Amino acid sequence: MDARETRLTCAMNTSFSTGGSSSASGKHPTLHGIRSRNGKWVAEIREPRKSSRIWLGTYPTAEMAAAAYDVAALALKGGDAMLNFQEFVGSYRVPESPEPALIRSAAGEAAELMKLFREKEDDHKKQGGDEGETHQNDEFMDEEAIFDMPNLLVDMAEGMMVSPPRQPTTVEWSSGNSSECDNLWSY
Numbered sequence: 001m002d003a004r005e006t007r008l009t010c011a012m013n014t015s016f017s018t019g020g021s022s023s024a025s026g027k028h029p030t031l032h033g034i035r036s037r038n039g040k041w042v043a044e045i046r047e048p049r050k051s052s053r054i055w056l057g058t059y060p061t062a063e064m065a066a067a068a069y070d071v072a073a074l075a076l077k078g079g080d081a082m083l084n085f086q087e088f089v090g091s092y093r094v095p096e097s098p099e100p101a102l103i104r105s106a107a108g109e110a111a112e113l114m115k116l117f118r119e120k121e122d123d124h125k126k127q128g129g130d131e132g133e134t135h136q137n138d139e140f141m142d143e144e145a146i147f148d149m150p151n152l153l154v155d156m157a158e159g160m161m162v163s164p165p166r167q168p169t170t171v172e173w174s175s176g177n178s179s180e181c182d183n184l185w186s187y
Contacts, residue, residue, distance in 0.1 A: 028066070031069075032073075040059065040060060041060070041062045041064070042057070043056035043069045043072070043107065044056055045073060045103075047076060048076055054072060054076075054104065056104060057107060059111050061115070063118060064115055064118075065111065066114075067114035068111045071092045071093075071107045072107050074092065075102075076098050085114075
C-alpha cells in the first residue's frame with residue numbers, strides 16, 4: 001500500500017469509525033477544512049486577509065470534502081497550503097484566479113476525482129486486492145524470483161574467478177581449423 005492509499009484508508013477509517021462526526025463541533029480529527037453536518041461533510045475555506053469564507057459544498061464522504069478543500073487551499077494559498085492529500089496535487093485542476101465561483105467549480109471536480117479514486121479502490125478490494133497477489137490491471141512480477149537473482153549473482157562472481165582455458169600448443173594451431181583471431185585470451 002503506497003502513501004496515498006495509506007492516508008486515504010486512515011481518513012476513511014476515521015470518518016466511518018466515528019459515525020460521521022468526531023466531536024461536538026463536527027470537525028474531522030485528521031482532515032483540514034471540513035466538518036460533519038447532518039450526516040454529510042461540508043467544506044469551506046477562509047479567504048486570506050478577509051473575514052469572509054468560500055463555501056465549497058456538501059459531500060457524502062469526508063474524503064471528497066477534503067479534496068475540495070485542498071483545491072481551494074492551493075488556489076488561495078499556493079504551494080505553502082496545508083493539504084489533506086498532498087499526493088493528489090498533480091491531479092487537481094487549480095483555477096488561475098482566486099474567484100470564488102472558479103474555486104467552487106474546481107473543488108467540485110476534485111471531489112469527483114476523489115470519489116472515482118475511492119470507487120476504484122473499493123473495486124480493487126472486492127477483487128481480493130491483497131498485496132502480493134496478481135491482478136488483471138496491476139500485476140506484480142517478482143523479478144528476483146524469475147531471474148533467480150541471488151544465485152545469478154553468485155554464478156557471475158564464480159565465472160569471474162574461472163581461469164582462462166589452456167593455451168593450445170603450436171601443434172594444435174597447425175591443425176588448420178583455428179586461426180589466431182579466434183583466440184579470446186590473447187591481448
